Amino acid sequence: MERIMDHLAHERSKAQFSVEEMKIIWAGSLHAFQVSDRIARLVASDPGFRKDNRAVLSRKELFKSALRKAAYVWKRINELALSEEEASWLRFYVDELAYAYIHWGMFVPAIKGSATEEQQQKWLPLANNMQIIGTYAQTELGHGSNVRGLETTATFDQETDEFIIHSPTLTSSKWWPGGLGKVATHAVVYARLITDGQDYGVHGFLVQIRSLDDHFPLPGVTVGDIGMKFGSGAFNSIDNGFLRFNHVRIPRNQMLMKVSRVTRQGKYVESNVPKQLLYGAMVYVRQIIVADASIALSRAVCIATRYSAVRRQFGPPHEDENGKGVETQVIDYKTQQSRLFPLLASAYAFRFVGEWLKWLYTDLIQKLEANDFSTLPEAHACTAGLKSLTTSAAADGIKECWKLCGGHGYLSSSGLPELYAAFVPACTYEGDNIVLLLQVSRFLMKTISQLQTGKKPIGTTAYMAHVEHLIQCRCTVQKAEDWLNPSVILEAFEARAIRLSVACAENLTKFATPLQGFSELSPDLVEAAVAHCQLIVVSKFIEKLQQNIEGNGVKQQLETLCNIYCLNLIHKHLGDFLSTGSISPKQASLASDQLRSRYSKLRSNVIALVDAFNYTDHFLGSVLGRYDGNVYPKLYEEAWKDPLNDSIVPDGYHEYIQPLLKQQLQNARL
Ligand SMILES: CC/C=C\C/C=C\C/C=C\C/C=C\C/C=C\CCCC(=O)SCCNC(=O)CCNC(=O)[C@H](O)C(C)(C)COP(=O)(O)OP(=O)(O)OC[C@H]1O[C@@H](n2cnc3c(N)ncnc32)[C@H](O)[C@@H]1OP(=O)(O)O
Ligand SMILES: Cc1cc2nc3c(=O)[nH]c(=O)nc-3n(C[C@H](O)[C@H](O)[C@H](O)COP(=O)(O)OP(=O)(O)OC[C@H]3O[C@@H](n4cnc5c(N)ncnc54)[C@H](O)[C@@H]3O)c2cc1C
Secondary structure: OOOOOOOOHHHHHOOOOOHHHHHHHHHOOHHHHHHHHHHHHHHHOOHHHOOOOHHHOOHHHHHHHHHHHHHHHHHHHHHOOOOHHHHHHHHHHHOOOOHHHHHHHHHHHHHHHHOOHHHHHHHHHHHHOOOOOEEEEOOEOOEOOOHHHOOOEEEEEOOOOEEEEEOOOHHHOEEOOOOOOOOOOEEEEEEEEEEOOEEEEEEEEEEEOEOOOOOOEOOOEEEEEOOOOOOOOHHHHOOOEEEEEOOEEEEHHHEOOOOEEEOOOOOEEEOOOOHHHHHHHHHHHHHHHHHHHHHHHHHHHHHHHHHHHHOEEEEEEEEOOOOOEEEEEHHHOHHHHHHHHHHHHHHHHHHHHHHHHHHHHHHHHHHHHOOOOOOHHHHHHHHHHHHHHHHHHHHHHHHHHHHHOHHHHHOHHHOHHHHHHHHHHHHOOOOOHHHHHHHHHHHHHHHHHHHOOOOOOOHHHHHHHHHHHHHHOOOOOOOHHHHHOHHHHHHHHHHHHHHHHHHHHHHHOOOOOHHHHHHHOHHHHHHHHHHHHHHHHHHHHHHHHOOOOOOOOHHHHHHHHHHHHHHHHHHHOHHHHHHOOOOOHHHHHHHHHHHHHHHHHHHHHHHHHHHOOOOOHHHHOOOOOOOOOOHHHHHHHHHHHOHHHHOOOOOOHHHHHHHHHHHHHHHHHO
């Protein structure tokens, strides 16, 4: 048997901590690690889940392959009698975007969040058993961010006890819902509720759109796919669709009636729950997307880190561990480190803030069940803000990882182009990132205005209670080591965040109306929101380090990563920190010194730190990121697999190359 050479073994031997213990920290618990590890291996070893040919498939082949895999996933879930947790891991590791993401990720949560108990009892078993396949049809051709501006109507007909769902204009066509174009049989459709001639705004309705017998659209329904999207593979395996209704009738009890209902007599009745609960599915998915951002970024970082240790360029000649003369590993260039290591630190930071956000969401759900709605505004602000912050940083980070791999990063076989194409729309879907930051700033301005009324800020805004101190405090750093003190870091971030917010609040008073002020100051408000969200990530990382972290050397590595995450943010947003007086130019320079020294400290551990993500080669899908580092032979092997190399002389030679060459030859002879 051929011995598998581990080209990264020397790197692994340098690690100063227990990788196995770090894997548990990354997974969240020993249990989570064990389940995810088992399912990852199960997927990787099953040829039915092969995905290395995706880039060369046509749209139709890709779509069909995604359908096949989704059906196979369902079959395996049932055959193996997987629990809900195991089934989620299986879908995750299969790593193929298909209708199931929207069905499980949005359709089912929308029913759970907005339907009455009775409605749930009817629809959830159907959805859970895949007897119906659902999509989430909110966005329209003319309206995405502005949900209140949706045009689709749901008009109550008292005579027949039905709602009539209608698309009155082209711009009211539903546009984008995943799984809608070719697959979904049902949709949660967001439409303006009209009863007794009055428009009560946007509500959710459960609408069947295709026949369960022959899959044809039902009468009055026009539906199709919106077309190819950015990048090969990626989102093209999913059928984002359009949908138009021509007076389609549904029974009254298919309005999702948890938040409000319409009686048999056509009377609109509000319940005691806030109307924002209608947007509950968005809060749920935004929280999941934060976890997804740490995964997408960590995948890219894993690839770029392993490849940077394999790749060698220039440098003073030195010997490798076998005494052979070699060039410098690119990972030893300080520029490479200063681009890569903060991304590694961000992947860990987002993982931990994602864990915390999951807790916050679970806590919210428990409170909502007890009719306590007090934490809803904060949960909305945190999910919106952190979704925005982490997806923007992860999308930029994936792109940077691709550049960190030089030319080979641009090859499909690096896995990075598809990862980028699949992830970058997360900056837009589930709320455009700027629009979401404006929601956060609205929440911050409200919190600041309430300080004057004596209302005590709680949760992630608790720091605002110390506004008087934070507005005038001076950073105490005198030497580079002082930047390793978590309370110093925290105070600098709190001071920057509150000073930006307070400046916005003061400037807003200079405008004739709040609306005008919000519009004029929106770029500043976005910066204040970013500062607040970065503070949340920083504080959750620091809190994580205060927990009981076991494992040889694990805590020290996390401390170094936390320092890098925070100091790099200071470096990147120096303008904010200096202009608000949160730190001085001398302290900024000391922060940079400390950051450089942290890179050196991290260097020997980085391969082990990406190993701790515990990604299989199947999941990574990258020749550059292979666990064994055996990059070059495999790149060569992959190149041979390209369909262009199926024949020695390419198709088209006889039509287009040979005549051209002959013509030129003849011309030369004349
Ligand atoms: C097996 C797989 C399982 C799961 C996988 C799931 C996910 C996996 C991860 C990745 C996903 C991969 C694939 C899926 C891909 C794509 C899915 C994408 C789906 C979509 O995109 S669905 C469409 C999403 N659309 C949006 O997000 C629209 C954004 N716009 C809005 O949210 C709103 O319109 C608005 C908030 C921007 C403005 O609304 P408004 O004008 O009505 O509101 P106001 O600004 O006036 O605010 C009123 C009031 O309400 C508060 N508020 C607003 N939103 C919420 C909310 N969501 N929750 C709670 N409260 C909210 C706001 O703060 C105001 O409060 P105030 O007190 O009056 O100030
Ligand atoms: C891959 C993908 C999958 C999707 N899946 C679904 C789905 O399953 N179901 C569904 O219903 N929808 C889905 N969507 C739609 C998605 O939710 C919307 O695209 C998203 O909400 C943004 O809305 P928009 O496209 O209208 O952008 P717009 O709001 O038109 O944004 C355009 C620009 O205007 C700016 N802008 C907009 N409003 C403001 C403002 N108030 N202040 C300042 N700037 C502003 C934005 O920042 C952006 O730069 C999907 C989208 C994508 C890309």
